[in-house]
Amino acid sequence: MTDVNTAFAAEKADQIQSVRDEASALQGRIDRGELRPLGGDRYEVTSGWDRGEVFTISRDTEGRIAGILANHGLDTTADGKVALYAAAPAWHGLGQIIPGGTTDIDEVLRRSGLDFQVITVPALYDWQGEIREHTDQHHTVRTDTGAALGAVGARYEPIQNRAGFEFLQELVGSSEVTWESAGVLRGGKRVFISIRLPETVTVDADGIKDSVIPYVAVMNDHSGRAKFQCVVTPWRPVCANTERFAVRDAFTSWSVRHTAKATGQIKEARRTLNMSLRYYEVFAQEETALARTKLALDEFHRVIGDLWPLEEDATKQKKTIHAKRLDTLTEVYATETKRVGPTAYAAERAITGYLDHHTNRRVPQTMTEELTRAAAALEGADDDMKTRAHRRLMLLNTR
Structure with a gap:
């Protein structure tokens, strides 16, 4: 016992x-x-x-x-809360939720943790006990915590977080913008803001009537590694797919370097691109054309072969990966065809869904796979492939 x-x-x-x-x-x-x-x-x-x-x-x-x-790459506010504001529960329940959203920039700045300024300070180094300055280099620093965000050149001029909100207001021509989401990534090195445009996009209004929600997002970088960028982000809620790809005569993104002239250039963005309106207008037209283009399974497989070609001398491992990808895409395509019919539109939905939800992602130890995929969609990791797929399928419409 x-x-x-x-x-x-x-x-x-x-x-x-x-x-x-x-x-x-x-x-x-x-x-x-x-x-x-x-x-x-x-x-x-x-x-x-x-x-x-x-x-x-x-x-x-x-x-x-x-x-x-x-923390999913998200910063935390001074009181320990995740630095994210959202108009509805997002990022798996994290963040400060205001049901229905708000038009108050200051409220969003506070709740999202974006209420800090960024300044540049000299780059100093110790040489044999003497502190010297590297005149061609500076560091970006948060004014609230003093945390260094990155090393930048002497001409670098921070674009403040508030400027991102004001840019979106100017882009859509309204000071009464309802803010959809905003947050701080990687300790303030990267921040994002998004708005939902008022008109839902309808694909093939006389047929399948598929809905896509139009968003415009700003991503600002304080580390010196990326530009201030604005992107259009169509979102299909049925399958949580980010339908972001280039269409003819319209831009998916606009960016500007962090310089003293940046603010003036930002003010020209709406007139130059007209992205918030023109993009979605063309998007709906081209997606409707795909929805009315029939596509047999063997032709869908040819499209996949063009997008992910397999070399004749491919290794056994590459052949296995290729076959597994084709099987997954075929399954997703079958699901889409049940909803919208065997069309080029279903094919594009299948490819987009595969890239957003099935393709392999290297997951950091501090993030879940799902959140890694969300970040990739936000930052447009697969935009080029989505654009290639869209253009390849649009060729079928011209036969």
Whole structure:
């Protein structure tokens, strides 16, 4: 018979050792410079391909690591809340929700964690005990926390977060814009703002009547690695697909470098691109044309072969990947054809759905697969392939 007290003591000893092992492994990563403690069991990854991501360790009553709560690349506000504002529950329930949204920029700035300025400071270095300045380089810094965001050139001029809101107001010609979402990524190095346009886009109004919700989003970068960018982002709620691709005579995006003249250039964007109206007008026309173009399964497979060609001397592994991709695309296409018929439109929905929900993504340790896919869609990781697919399918409409 096993002594209960002995068993309990052994179990307790195992638990204590487990806590020690986990703490030792965590401390090892800190000592190697792979993690930076932020306080309160929050850590920032400082190396590898998930560098800059932040996560929080949750513990059970015994002090053991119970799980890792990813901040999903989102920053946190001063009171510890996730830095995200949304008009409806988004990003899996994270963020500060205002049902129905708000037109108040200051309210969104506060709730989303975007209420900080960015300045540039000299790049200094220590040379044999003397502090010197690198005159051609500066650092971007948050004025609220003093955190460095990136290294930039001397001509770099920060575009402030508020400017992104004002840009979208000017783009749609209204100061009464209802803000859809806004948030801070990677400690403030990247921020985003989006609005939903009032008119829902209807594809093939006399036929399938498929709905697409039109959004316009701004992505601003404070690290010096990317431009201030505005993108149109059609969203199909039925399958949560981001239908973002180039169409004829219209732009999907516009960007400008961070310079002293940037503000003036931003003000020209609406007149130059007219993206919020012209894009969706052409989008609906071309999508309706695809919805009225019949497409047999073997022709769909030819389209896939053109988009993802397989070399004659491909390795066994590549052939396996190719076959698996074709099987998945065929399944998604079959689902789409049941809803909208065997058409080029169904084919495009299948390809878009595959890219958004099925293609392989390298998932950072601090993010879930689903959130990695959401970030990829936001940043347009597959826009080029979606554009290629759209153009290839539009060729079928001209036969």
